[in-house]
Amino acid sequence: MSIRILHTADWHIGKQLLKIDFAEDMNLFFDWLIKCIEENNINVLLMSGDLFDQANPSQQAMKQYYYFLKQLLPLKCKVILTGGNHDSPHVINAPKELLEILDIKVVGGVPESISELFVEIEVEDQKVVVAAVPFLRDKDIRNVAAGESYDDKIELIRNGIATYFSEVNEYYKDKYNGIPFIVMAHLYAQGASVSESEREIQIGNQAGVESAIFGEEPNYVALGHIHRPQIVGKSHIRYSGSPIALSFSEKKDGKEVTILELEGNNFNISSLAIPKFRKLLSIKGTVEEVLKVISDYKSESPLIDLAEVMIEEENENIEHIRILEELLTTEPENGLQILKGSIKFKNEVAGTSKLLTNGEDINDFSPVQLFEKRLEQDTSIENTQDFVNAFKEIMESLHSSDSID
Template sequence: MRILHTSDWHLGQHFMGKSRQAEHQAFIHWLLQQVAAQQVDAVLIAGDVFDTGTPPSYARELYSQLVVALHAANVSLLVLGGNHDSAATLGESRALLACLGASVVPAVAAAPAEQVLLLKRRDGTPGAIVCAIPFIRPRDVLQSQAGQSAEDKQLGLQQAIQQHYQAVYQAACAQREALRMPLPIIATGHLTTVGASASESVREIYVGALEAFPTSAFPPADYIALGHIHRPQLVGGLEHIRYSGSPIPLGFDEAGQQKQVLLVDVDSLGLMAVTPLPVPCFQPLRTLRTLRGNLAELAGAIAEAAGQGTAEKPVWLDVQVQGDDYLSDLQQRIQQLVGELPLEVLRIRRERANAGAALEATARETLAELTPQDVFERRLAQETLDAPLLEQLQARYRQLLASLQEQDA
């Protein structure tokens, strides 16, 4: 049986004022092409299919189109709830989607056997048994007790999650015995494991509780399909425990990653092979930095980045400026460098340490030597603001100064 493992789609993400609709639509189109070309039997999404619990209508529409397209291709779909997903939102259409060959597990079930699913091949024969475990919230598996220390709570949660995995795995083994078929067992999960490398766009799922789940606590499944970490990777160097990663970069720190989905081949003997399929870049992102606060050195980097964009699909830029100058007109200067190039500046960051050095360099000045307008302008220089907002703040401050001067007159 061939399974396509993917996760963390975050349909409906609003990224620094930009919609990801076109990227997600292009990705789903590409995914369906791979499903056909690679003769995939089932698609498994290991959590965070949506970015929020109330996804916009276009995100729901893309989700529905995927279900219909896979049903038409006679390909099974398994969707697990993630920490960004709303269990209620995913669960509301669960019965309807089941009629279209899609299984949805939005949250932890009351009985472990309810999370054991049979995945079928394209020809309708059984192909694998899945321990379908979504994102686990502490309240799903643990009752809080008064007087527990933070360490006790963390250990208790880790043990409770491990016990849940073992219970579902035992239910899967019982189903395999009842079927009397040598089917491989696949487990899923949406959590952070020990040693996993995350990125800035990953929201921690266990705040003050479980930081990372030990690899040794997983059951001996033939393959463990994980989600939540956006960087594709093996866990603990083990071939059978993997994060597929997100299909598109969800933050600028992911821009340099080669995104992928995983083709997982299993048979009666267990895991046969895992083949990464590189996902094309549907929207170029770049981070540009200056090392000495010299904006002139950005000119070459900006020109080079422009070569990756087009008028229809400009490169989204994150610019980080380091230096000892205030550069109160930083936004305007960078926009002048960009000009008519196929680039869009989504974020400008100023190195805070250098801003402090600039203040130290002028420490000999006293407030008596500065006007209120000088103080305000220098404070604004430490922030990165859009030109309209900057102008609005300056105008409001001038009005406030004028009003105070009139009162003193």
């Protein structure tokens, strides 16, 4: 009998897209995941960070999480779960001792001793070792120095991450050398393809790391944070991606889980597609073209499909704006709900809102991008990049404090 391991990440329980709650999407995913674990004889479930969408999740989100764990218990599947940049280490770790009795290992934040990251799993005559590394926060990996520059901070963060994973590998070689080894991590690896829904971390991802920092020791690296499933660098270093599309930028992404089967000292790696429970789509064109697509639409999804509309017309017309506003407030038809929209007039009238004439929506931009746009409007400001870098540091400190609360 071989050890079978399932790698997933970025559940973002409690996620909402504008006014739509994704609780039902997650319920359907959890139902599918339970069946997947049972049918594929999975021995170990790895969840690599961003369990919740908010540092302080709602009672509904917590209830959904615990109900899923309860459903898992009869399957005798070992669970190893780490905290991500959206998670509060304290929230994840609060039930730690109780969950360990149920064979559920949680590592919400960096522990005092590196030994607390390691889990040894044995199934019959086979063993595997997992280092459950959570999201590494600034305070975990470097000391703040007075007067350090922005570039200094980026370099220190990179070095701190590399040093931490080097220490993880050294501990493995000292205590478990020769046993098949998996490292979990929640970070941005350079070269990974990202979507809109990943919150900027570690100063706008400029402190992204090379995949080489994981070293030669791990037989598999189970990554979280990037929502598109993909290989980074080598075939054994992978993002499983999020189980559902979390923004319109992910509308074309296939979602999947990764399954590892240990045979001897090597892992056979395969992917299993997750069914789509609803579609996210973009509808572009004139008012007439958009209305026809909506009228002809027929959904085949178990949940209501969600659309963003982007209208483009030659001349400004107040009636076109009224139609867009009506689309955004109308109840779903044909299994389709219009969730967001923009309108652009090629021949704009003086005084028309720039937001509308550019076809832009504030929800399409991160706080940093909005700050950059504001700076662009004031030509008197020099050295704008310094302001942007300072703003990014402020945003990161706010995210870090949210997660600590």
